Structures are given as structure tokens and as C-alpha cells.
Amino acid sequence: MSYFRKVFFALGVCLGVAACVSALGQTLPVAPVTNVTDTYFGVTVADPYRYMENLSDPAVAAWIKAQSEFTSAQLDRIPARMELLKRIQTLDGAVPARVSGIRRLPHERYFYLKQLPADNTPKLYRRDGLSGKEALLVDPEALAKTTGKPQAINYYEPSWNGRYVACGIAAAGSEDTVIRVIDAATGREVDKPIDRARFGGISWRPDGRSFFYNRLQKLLPGMPATEREQGSCVYLHTIGADADTERPVFGSGLSPLVQMDRVDIPFVRTSPDSPCAFGVIEHGTRDEETLYVAPLTTVGKPNTAWRRVFDVDDDVTQFSTRGNQVFLMTHKDAPRYKVIATSVTKPDLARAKVVIPEGEAVATATTSTKDALYVRELDGAVSRLWRVPYRGKAEEVSLPLKGSVQFSAANILCDGILLGVTTWTSATQIHAFDPRTRKLSNTGLQPLGSFDAPGDLESEEVEVPASDGAMVPLSIIHKRGIAFDGMNPTLLLGYGAYGISLTPQFDPRMLGWYETGCVYAIAHVRGGGERGDDWYRAGCKQTKPNTWKDFIACAQYLIDRRYTSPGRLTGIGRSAGGILIGRAITERPDLFAAAISEVGCSDMLRQEFTANGVPNIPEFGTVKTEDGFRALYEMSPYHHVTDGTHYPAMMLVTGINDPRVEPWELLKMAARLQAATASGKPVLLRVDYEAGHGIGTMRRQIEKQTADEWTFLLWQMGVPEFQPVR
Secondary structure, eight states: OOHHHHHHHHHHHHHHHHSSOEETTEEOOOOOOOOEEEEETTEEEEETTGGGGOTTSHHHHHHHHHHHHHHHHHHHTOTHHHHHHHHHHHHHTSSSOEEEEEEEEGGGEEEEEEEOTTOSSOEEEEEESTTSOEEEEEOHHHHHHHHSSOEEEEEEEEOTTSSEEEEEEEETTOOOOEEEEEETTTOOBOSOOBOSOSSEEEEEOTTSSEEEEEEOOOOOTTOOGGGTTSSOEEEEEETTSOGGGOOEEEETTSOTTOOOOTTSEEEEEEOTTOSEEEEEEEOTTOSOEEEEEEEGGGTTSTTOOOEEEEOGGGTEEEEEEETTEEEEEEOTTOTTOEEEEEESSSOOGGGOEEEEOOOSSEEEEEEEOSSEEEEEEEETTEEEEEEEESSSOOEEEOOSSSSEEEEEEOOTTSSSEEEEEEETTEEEEEEEEETTTTEEEEOSSSOOOTTSSOSSEEEEEEEEEOTTSOEEEEEEEEETTOOOSSOOOEEEEEOOOTTOOOOOOOOGGGHHHHTTTOEEEEEOOBTBSTTOHHHHHTTSGGGTHHHHHHHHHHHHHHHHTTSOOGGGEEEEEETTHHHHHHHHHHHOGGGOSEEEEESOOOOTTTGGGSTTTGGGHHHHOOTTSHHHHHHHHHHOGGGGOOTTBOOOEEEEEEETTOSSSOHHHHHHHHHHHHHHBOSOOOEEEEEETTOOSSTTOOHHHHHHHHHHHHHHHHHHTTOGGGOOOO
């Protein structure tokens, strides 16, 4: 931005704060328009708030701060907000602990993340045996006291013998992760921290003193932001060595035998039952992977003999190994996926053995243990689990609940598997499957909280006809016995990207929503993976409009079936779900009383020029092709805001350290909506200066954000207790 534009913008902010939209006695800072136009394939596109992309500009920073303070002032005028926050905190803290990220090693040694009611973030623990005494290994809150910034564990991985743990920790939601190596017996650091380790991918070697990991390139002055996630490589680090002097062992341009672009993300995986190293290449956000294999002892040496096992055209999205066998989950000629097996040393996918054929349910995950391969399927919103002995026929595992199943802990050196089982109306419990008895038992690793299994909730699974006749799954959760009179305050969630499925999960904090008489619904729109690869492809790039049209159809269903009405219906989309909610309210503003875009994609024409934009081109497309531009323009909420439209109330939520969706996408969308709406309803921007995209956000931040969002929605739906005091 030129000097003159900087001065004009600074004056505009000052004038805007002094003379602008008034609400509840406060003033809303107005952003001046400084129009920029771009021409794509003969189409001229206006961008009135391009200058907001410069977050370091003092005037932009002042506008953000003024917007954030305005939002806080509005919410502060709603007395019930504090009562709701207290209730959320009570519900959140009513369980003795929340356990996640479990690792199971031989001899029943366990590592896991655990968060006590008083903890602001999970901490890393170790214990021997399910009933053994636990030891605290990594406390991010102690680190936060020395750094002055909130810290969180983003990932960790113990060595095969359990002696060391490599732990990735980042500050303030930035995902700028630093690896710290811990002695598992003492909890003491035994190595110097390694930075630029955002993607992690830690995989230990048999010696227990060295591991592979992915490291970003070092950005030099003047390098564009789009270089940040390109050119990453796998390094082999030995404890005690200087990481900055170690050379990359797998990455773009390192071997003539490996085909890889700079935008690809490489990893090297190991397995304690295999002499091989597995070179995995992820192609941005694309699900399909490429796999190379080489003798483990040769990786890092000259002329490592990498051999390709499969490539993106083989449509493999996950793989598991056992010795010389590799099990592949693929949608090649099988839109709902199948699982096949072939040799690692002599792969032949054309003649591979079919382990789990394609069926009505969608295969969604595989994992290998000592006794069998375990395969998870999704049938609507309900998970199924198959156990496939290495010598024998597949058998279905009987689950204790009809809901969602997650692989909590699996190890090729251990029999059986730990599973997380949950539903829309009951919290996750950790069960162990014993292959000898073929039975599941509750491990007790996750204690049951007093609000974890409420008896007065019910869930429904229905199908909704979309505008083109496709049947869209819709999950609806509410208190038992509600009246279907169109008066229930309702929140509809949608996502629809990357082939990700919204499976059942329960959070006791949600009781704070249900207790106000509200309904919660989840639209399983196209672009997700609930019905396989075809369902995903039907909501991607040129077919992306199906995503928000499916959401609109689900909203209309809730209205037509008298769950709610337009004055009592709200919507929310997060991250890529920002496209869904942004285009839903721009296409059908009459359907919603209010909506929230939480760290939501908003300006799709400019996104690929951000650090995280290049890896997302496989998902959304590029403006450098005409078809890509037209698809991106159609899905871009910012470019479909129209002056004089009666938009619903909106809250746009961002973390200033977000590395995935740049905060300026939300800033531009907020400014555009504030200028365009004719409804008189508020458009609020909520900014957290110690958060990012959500990874690493502290418990108290989450509780406060939840209370703020619900307060805003209940206010706009006219719930009496949530009307502001003037």
C-alpha cells in the first residue's frame, strides 16, 4: 500500500470510529473502501478491502482492535452471557479428566495426553499397566510461564522401546511447532529444541536414539509467504546432534528415483516389524498418496534405492503394513473404497488380494496390530468395525454402542486394539478388544463424567432431498419431548470439504445449548466423505455449489418439519465450512436469523496466494485456469455479498495467529457485510490475539468463545434471557 493510501486509510478509521453505525450506544468502526480490480479471463472483479491483507499496517491493526472491542462491548450488555459461561465451565470441568492421543507399547506401557479440570491444555503422561501409577512427562503450562505465551502439545511420538518421547509444542495457536525430546523415565529434556517442525511426522528408528521428521525450509528475507510450506524435507535426527547441520534424506530433488514436487509434503515412516523405510508423499490436501520403499539402513546414505509401491493414480488414501505385506485402502474402481493387500518388495496392485470388498458402507480407516488388520467402515452416521486375521476370514466386531469408533491405540507388536466409542448423546469411552475372547471391555482410561451420558437427549438420522434429488443425511439432536411448533432455537452445522466425514461425537458443554431448549443439527453435505469418493467429488471445485445447496436443503427441512422457523434458525461453518455458511447466507439470507463463520474461508480468489493456499489448490482449484477461476469465484462468499440485501446477523471469528485461513479473509468479509447489509442486524468480528486456527487453543479460550458464540445466536433468535440491557 502506498504512503498516500496509508494516510487515507488511517484518516478513514478515525473518521469511521467517530461517525459510523451505532448499536446499543456503541459505535461500529467503518472500513473505508479503497477499490482494487483484477481481471480474470475477461471478468473484472472488484476487491474493495484488498489493503486489509497487510495485517502489519498500523491502520489495519487499529481497525481490527476497534472491531474486536466493539464486539466485546455488545456481548457485555447481555447479562445471561456470564451465567452461560459459568454453566459451560461447570459442564466442561465435571469429568475427572479428558484423555486423548493414547500410545500403547509392549509390556502394557502407555503414553497419553490428559487434561484435568484445572488444566488449560492437555499434558503428557506415562504409566505401566492400565492400573499403574502415572507420571507427568510434559507440562506445557510450565513452559508457558517461562515464555509468556500459552503453549500446547500438537503431537508426540515415543521411541519403540519407550525410553524417549519426541514432543511437538507450539505457542499461541500458531502451529509453529518445536520438537523437544524427553527422557520418559525422568521427564527431562535430553536434546536441543528443533524448530520449523510444523508437520512433524516423527518416526523412530530401531536404535531408539534417532528419528525421521519433516522440517520446513528456512524462510530468508524477501521470500514470499507462499514459500513457507513448500520445499519441506525429511531429516534424520540423532539425539545430541545439531539439527541445523543434519542433511535431508527424503524430499524434492534429493533422489533421481523419487518423483516429487516442491509443493508436496514428504514423510518417512518406520515399523518395528519391518526392515523397510516407507517414504510417503502427501500432495497438498489431496487424499491420494504416493509411497516409496527402501531398506531402512540405507536411508540417508548416497544412492538410497527407493522403489515406488503406488502413486496418486492408484487412488490409495491410506496404507498399513505388516512385515512384507502392505494393506491399501483405495477407491480405484470402488467409490465406497475397498481394502487390498500386496507385497512391499514386489508390489502388484493389479493382482492384489481383496481383503475387504466395496460394499454399501464406506471404508474409512485401517490399522495393523500383531493379531490382525482392523478396518473401520461408516454406514450413514454409524461406524462398523471389521477384524481381518492375517490367516482367516474377516469378522465383524460387536460394538457396545451405535455411534462413532476411533482407533485410539494400535501397535504391530501388540495383540488387540484400543477403541474410542462415542455417540451424539454420550461421551467417548476407551474400550480394549481382546482377540482371544473376541470381546470389548472398558479400560477405564477415560473416566465417566457426571454429564457424559445424559438420559434426556435423543438423536435422529434422516435423509433430505437436495435440489437435484440427491439424498443428504441429516443428524438431529435435541432434548426428548420437544414440541414441533417451529419455535425451537436451532443451530445447523455443515462442513463439506476434503472428504471429511462428520461422525457422531459428544461434548458435555453442548448441554448448555440443549438446556436452553435448543436443537442441534449436522448436515452431511456433499464434499464430505460420508458416502465415499463420489460424495466427495460431488462437492469439490466445479461441483462445489452442491455443498451449500445441500446445507440450504437441510435448513429448509428443519423449517418444513416444524423443528424451527427462519427467525429461530442459525448456521455455522468452520474453516473450509466458511464457504458453506458464507454462500448459504448470500444465496438464501431469508432462511437464517444469524450465522457464524469460524476461521472460515471467505475470499477464495486470493487464498492461493497465502502460505497455506498452495497446498489447498488440489481441493479448491487455481485462478490461473479459466475453469478454476470460475469455480473459485462461484464459491467465494466475499464476492457474492450484494449491497442492500437483508442479511442475517453475522459473527466472524478469527485467531490472529491462524496459519491456515489468514485472518484477513474474515476481516474483508466482515467489512463487506457491514457495508452491504440492509437488515439492521449486527455484523460482528471476534478476534482472539492468542489463538490460531484452533489447534493449541486453551480450554478457557474455548469456553469463552463458545459462550460468546451461543450468546450471539440466542440474542439474535430472540430468546428473552439473552436480550441486551440498554
